[in-house]
Amino acid sequence: MLTLLQIAGSIGLALRLVRIDLGRSYPCLVAFQLFEAARLTAFSVIRPNTNAYALLYFFTEPALWVFYALITLEVFQAAFRTQPGISTLSRKLIAFCLSGSVLLSAATSALDLQRNPSPYKILEDYLTVERVVNCSLLLFVVLLLIALTWLPILLTRNALIHACVFCFFFSVKTGLFLFRNALGPDVADVCNLVLLASTLVSLGLWFFLLTKTGETLPVRAGYSRDPAQEHRLLAQLDAINRTLMGSAKNKEY
Numbered sequence: 001m002l003t004l005l006q007i008a009g010s011i012g013l014a015l016r017l018v019r020i021d022l023g024r025s026y027p028c029l030v031a032f033q034l035f036e037a038a039r040l041t042a043f044s045v046i047r048p049n050t051n052a053y054a055l056l057y058f059f060t061e062p063a064l065w066v067f068y069a070l071i072t073l074e075v076f077q078a079a080f081r082t083q084p085g086i087s088t089l090s091r092k093l094i095a096f097c098l099s100g101s102v103l104l105s106a107a108t109s110a111l112d113l114q115r116n117p118s119p120y121k122i123l124e125d126y127l128t129v130e131r132v133v134n135c136s137l138l139l140f141v142v143l144l145l146i147a148l149t150w151l152p153i154l155l156t157r158n159a160l161i162h163a164c165v166f167c168f169f170f171s172v173k174t175g176l177f178l179f180r181n182a183l184g185p186d187v188a189d190v191c192n193l194v195l196l197a198s199t200l201v202s203l204g205l206w207f208f209l210l211t212k213t214g215e216t217l218p219v220r221a222g223y224s225r226d227p228a229q230e231h232r233l234l235a236q237l238d239a240i241n242r243t244l245m246g247s248a249k250n251k252e253y
Contacts, residue, residue: 002196009203010037078159148221157214169202
C-alpha cells in the first residue's frame with residue numbers, strides 16, 4: 001500500500017510542479033520523481049527472487065546516485081541564485097565529490113571483501129558505493145543548511161523549502177542505510193517501512209509547500225543580527241562571489 005502511495009505521490013508531485021511552472025526551476029526533482037515512479041512500478045510487477053529483479057536493481061541504482069547528486073546541486077543553485085560564482089563552485093565540488101566517492105568506495109570494497117569474503121560480491125560492492133556516495137552528498141546538504149542558517153542570504157521561499165525537505169529526506173535515507181548495514185538484513189523490513197513513510201512525508205511537503213508564488217517570495221533563512229554585522233557578512237560573501245567569478249573568467253581566457 002505504501003509503495004502504491006509513493007508511486008502515485010511521485011507522479012502527482014511531478015505533474016503538479018510542471019502545471020504550476022516550477023518544472024523549469026526544479027527539473028532534476030521532477031525527473032527524479034518520474035524515474036522513481038517508473039522504477040517502483042517495475043519492481044512491483046517483477047518477482048523479488050528472480051534475476052530480472054536483481055538486474056533491474058543493479059542497473060537503476062547508479063542512476064539514483066546521479067539523481068541525488070543533481071538534486072543536491074539543484075538545491076545549492078537555488079539557494080545561491082544571487083551568487084553565481086559560489087553556485088559554479090558548488091557544481092565542481094559536487095562533481096568531484098561524486099567521482100571521488102565512487103573511487104574511494106571501490107578501494108574500500110576491495111579491502112572489505114579480502115577481510116570478510118561475501119557470496120554476494122556485486123551486491124556488497126553496490127552497498128559500499130552507495131554508503132560512501134550518500135554520506136558524501138549528505139555532508140554537502142548539511143553544510144548548505146548550516147550556511148543558510150549562518151549567512152543572511154536572501155533567497156526564495158521555494159528554495160528554502162526545497163533545501164529543508166531534501167535534507168530531511170536524504171538524512172533519513174542515509175541514516176537508515178547505515179543502520180541497516182550495521183545491524184544486517186534482519187532490520188531491513190523495519191528500515192524499508194520507515195523509509196517509505198518518510199518518503200511519503202517528503203512528497204507531501206514538496207507537494208503542498210512548493211507554490212508558484214513561493215518562487216518570487218523572498219525570505220532570509222539566517223537568524224537576526226545587528227545590521228552592521230549583517231552588512232559585513234554580505235559584503236564578505238559578495239567579495240567571495242566576485243573572486244570566484246573573476247577566476248572563472250580568467251580560466252576562459
